[in-house]
């Protein structure tokens with residue numbers, strides 16, 4: 001299994017979005033890639049920041065409180081032998097979901 005993250009938007013999704021806003025792009029895949037160059041460049045810029053850890057995609061995680069333990073349910077492996085009231089998981093850093 002690869003640890004490589006998929007881009008948030010694929011090339012095809014960017015082309016579809018561009019065509020939804022501006023109409024069909026004539027000229028085949030070369031024209032479609034050329035017309036969406038800037039959008040793909042911006043996507044790649046932000047993807048690189050995410051990969052380098054300079055920009056985080058915020059996700060909420062749930063903690064399980066049972067038998068006096070707090071366990072993060074995102075599989076980050078964080079577990080603590082007491083119930084605490086954190087806002088962010090000390091293991092993965094994601095925001096803890098509150099009811």
Ligand SMILES: [Zn+2]
Nearest residue numbers: 072076089092
């Ligand atoms: Zn976690």
